Amino acid sequence: MSSQVTIDAFPPPEMAERMENVGVSKANLDFWSMFALAVLAGSFIGMGAEFFTLVITDSGLGFGMQKLVGGLVFSLGLVLVIIAGAELFTGNNLIMMAWVSGKLTLAQVMRNWIIVYTGNLVGALVEVTLMYITRQWAFANYHVGATALNIANAKVNLSFTEGVVRGVMCNALVCLAVWLCMSARSVTDKILAILFPITAFVASGFEHSIANMYFVPMGLLLKDQPEAVAAAGKVAGDLVNLNMQGFIKNLVAVTTGNVFGGGFMVAVVYWFIYRRPRETERRFRVQDVFNLFLSPSSVRIQKSNRTEIEEV
C-alpha cells in the first residue's frame, strides 16, 4: 500500500528526458530572472577560480598533485551553480538537446545563450573587481598575484587551435558533469557527480570561457602591479600579449570550442542515442537537420501532430 521509495539513480533515457524539460524551462525564463541567475553563475565560477589560484600558490606539492587539488577546489564553482541554482553559459550548451528535439527554436536557444553569456561576463567582472579590492593577490609576498598573472599570461598566449580544442575538451567534461547531475536524486549525488569531471578538466589544463572571464581580467589588472610582476619573475616584455586584444582572441577561440564540446559532443550525441525519432514513429531524415535551422516551427508542428496522433 505504501508508495515505493527508490534511491537508484535515474537511468540515461530518463536523464535525457529530464535534460530536455530543464532546457525548455531554462529557455522560457523571463529576461531579468535569466540575467540575474547568469550574473550569479559568473561570480560563482569566479569564486572557484579565485579558490583555485590561492590553493595552487606555493603548495609544495608535485605537479600532478597540485593540479588534482586545484581541480578539486575549482569544483566549488559548478557546485554552487548546480546546487544554489544559476545560469551558466557552458552548462546551458546542453539545452541544444531540447532544440534538436524540436521543443525549442534555435532563436530561443540563442536568446538564452546571449543573455546568459553577457550575465556571466558581468558576474565574473564584478568578482574580479571585488577580489582586486581585497588585495588577496598580495598574500604570500605577492605570490598569489604572481600565480594569477602566470595563469592569465599562459591563456592569452595559446594559439587559436589550442584554444578551440582545449575549449572542446573542457566543455565536454563540464556538460558531462551537468549530465551526470540529471541522474542524481540528492545534493550529495550531485556534488559527487560534479567533482571528477570538473577536477579532470581543470587538472588537464582545458579552457573554460566563463572561468577565463575571471582569470584574464585579473591578470590584466595585476599586470600594472610591479610587486606581482616581480614575484612572477616576469619583465614587461613577457606580458606583451596580456591585453584586451589577447583576452578577446582567447574568448572567441575558447567559446567556440565550448559550444561544440558541450552542445554537439554531449547534447546532440545523447539526443541521437536516446531521443531521436525511432523507426516506428518516423524515419529520421537529413531534411530534419535543415528544418532545425530554416523552419523550426514546422518541425515543432510535425512533432506535436505526431504526439496528438499517438494520444488518439
Place this chain on the structure above:
Amino acid sequence: MENSLFDTVGLIVALFVSVVVWGTLIAGLYQIVREEVHQARTKLHKPRIEGSAIRSVEA
C-alpha cells in the same frame, strides 16, 4: 614532419568546429531577427478598429 602533420590536423579540426558553431550561432541570430521583424510587422498591421469597436460596444 610529424609535428607539421598534427598542426595541419589541428587546424582542420579547429576550422571545422568554428564553421559548425558559428554557422549555428549565425542561423540562430538570423531567426531572432526574423522573429523580431515578424512581430514588428504584426504590431504595425494590427487592425485599429478592434479598440474603437470595443469602446463603441461599451458605450
